[in-house]
Amino acid sequence: MEKQRLYEKVRHGTPRFPMACFTTRPEQPSFQIQLHWHNSMEIMQMEQGTAEVTIGAQTFQAHAGDLFFINPQQLHRILAEDAALVYHTFIFPLHALAFQTGDNAQAYLEPLIQNTMHFPVQPAEEDQAWIADLLRRILTAAEQKAAGYELMIKALLLQLIAELLRRKRFLAVPQSPSKKSQQLKQMLEYIQQHSESDLTIPTMAETFHLSEKYFSRYFRTATGQNFTAYLNTVRIEKARVLLRETDETVLEIALNCGYGSISYFNRVFRQQIGMSPLQYRTSAR
Template sequence: MMADTSRLKEQKDHGTAVFPCGLYEVEETCSWKGVKHHWHDEIEILYFGKGEFLLRINMETFRIQEECFYFINPGELHSIEPLTQGLESAVLFHPRILSFEHYDMAQTRLLQPLSKGGIRLPRYLAGASPTFARVRQEYMEILRIFHETGSFLSEEGQTVTENLSSQLFIRAGLLNMLAVFSSYSLLTEPEKEDDYRVEIIKSALDFIRSHYQEKIYIRDLAQQANMNEQYFCRFFKKALGKSPISYLNAYRIKQAIILLQTTDMAVMEICLDCGFYNLGNFLREFKKDTGLTPLQYRKHYVDGKS
């Protein structure tokens, strides 16, 4: 039986309750570690301006080396790994902000199916695409509006706007993009063949997040997916770019970092609480991930806050 994947789903809000649309940006000078695998109900427009990145969406991996757009549809599992410093931004919005009360052709054939997952945005637009310049123009106008009227509301650097005129301009820009996609027949029905495989990965990640404090063996994850251990390891690595054990250790280190930031627990306590039963192994994994020992990291974090 599949595990409930609701805990894997990203829980934070994008935008505000009344206008679920937000902007995230990474500048060239930023030291950014990327975004781990997650999914959400919003559509995400990813713009890569400069730099190299690895983008994973469901079962596919894309290497970004030039200016382009990628589009994440609701429910798609995805992650971003920066390979160099670069320029990247993302506009996330819930499809419902585009809908009309009036059930005209646009509402019934485009907006309603988009909101319910019946149609999807194109996977990506390269610079050579005939639609690229127009979409880029609309996107840059949306960024300009956020910059002029937005405010930062979260530690992740999300920009939102509560200005009425700005919200209308942003909605208009998104609708203009949708019109461009429609005019070039770039809106497609979702592919069903990958759904089951993606759900297996979501289930495995949810199991890790629910049981990371316990001893987890490959056989436990393989049983969740009804696969043998060898095939599951190949399947997992193909989907996420790392082995199940590497992902598990990285997730445990992430939880350890949170405890170092938010508690005064001793390092040994954190080691055990995060599922490491060998202090030496915990220290090696922590330094490999952060370049610091746990105590050095805590001091660095406290000094940075002060």
Template sequence: MEGYLENEKFIEDGISYPFRTHTQAIEGRKLIVGSHYHDHIEILFCLSGRINIFLDGQGYVFGVGDMVVINSMEVHNIFAASEGVNKYIVIRFDPELLYTTTQSVFESRYVLPFTMKTSIHQKLFTYEETADTPIPDLIKKILLEDQKKAYGFELAIRTYIGEVFLWILRSWQEKGLDLNLTQALDKTNIERLQKVFDYVDEHFDQEISIQDMAKLCAVSYSYFSRFFKSAMNRNFSAYVNFIRISKAESLLTTSELSVTDIALNVGFSTTSYFIEQFKLYKNMTPKRFRNNFQTLEQI
């Protein structure tokens, strides 16, 4: 089964860019790209045909005028589903592009929904939702700017991507999705969260206690518990399990390890608890999740 961590750097003529765009065209029904995941955020906009994508444990079909948003580190694979020409625009970029500067703090609350791999967010925006909006024009402008590379194209692309994501955020808000974006996060709290994120990402396969995190952030146990729950809209234990499930999701599609081995590798002490948590977050068992990928790859 195909699957890999894509660590591609966007380098052209020796210059590193925080983005890359291209048009993908495939004739007939076939696999376009196998199971993979990456740090960058990805936008797909369909121009012709029909595309199947397996994303975040769910299958989606998108056609002409539909847009798909793939969060950072979300495992996905893509299939051409129609007999004719299946064509779509691909826009990939580093999440840092959404920040004004790397030290910007207030923007973090808007970027987190795209980097936290939160499964509740809308992934597919249909033609009916985007047709009478700036989205189609913005997507095509981004592609054209990258192709022509006229003076200042980097600034233009950054601006257009920002407009796309502002539209997405406001669309979510209008639909009543709770993104926890009204939570006031000052610089100190963002730095505390970042310490926790980094620590959990590096030690997810080990025992991690709230006491350890409180000490890391130089606050009391009770303060850290309240702060984390308020900022993230979930308690710390749930967050750790979420990260472990995300790591397990990758292993299920990029390795042949057994479910028991994967459970142990991502920090769960028992297979039964791992399966219970996986079903909680993905609404399916690890085995079914893996089988779904294998089935789609055979289409």
């Protein structure tokens, strides 16, 4: 399942059970999930290989066995140059764990649902074994889909939260998000919404009332990529979806994704994906 968007609008699971567990094995040694955020809770569990994981302002060198909690609305990304990379993702909206009645059990969940309390980005070392065991049971239930598996997954997630509460692992969230974090989200969402347009550093700087020099420096520092590289990543991800899900020609897709030159589109696509657009369409179907 691909999540390479800034604000992720992909629906996980089903309307009646909006939770998903899946395993990622990259198609190419060079792999990235670009900077994005969503309103669901996400847990990442490394099985093998290495990756660079950025969550908020923190960057980690992730290895097999590492666990990460990605709270709702936290900007995050994954970069890897490892063909052996395998990791598991558990994603769910916290409100899906809520109880119908406002009893004491629900009172424990409300700070998480209202985003005034956060999971720690990385669990304490002494917590990793029991958390890994719970996640293994969740993944098994999701894969087997035996009768009542939805109830099992929900119960295990509640058990995870209850145990973290007992151990006092949750963190209070500052009342107001940083101005820079909010501005970065606005920039990235703007790029996502207008990626088919003629976006340039001057137009972005003007839109966000910044000098071109400051915008370029700020964008590289905040995302780890220069503006053109990030824009190409967004455009190529959209192109991949169109190649898989439509019968549009490569030329039509290139134009729809903001490329005025099909030769440039082909070159960028091959650099990022390791094959031509036509080869990708054939392999993806």
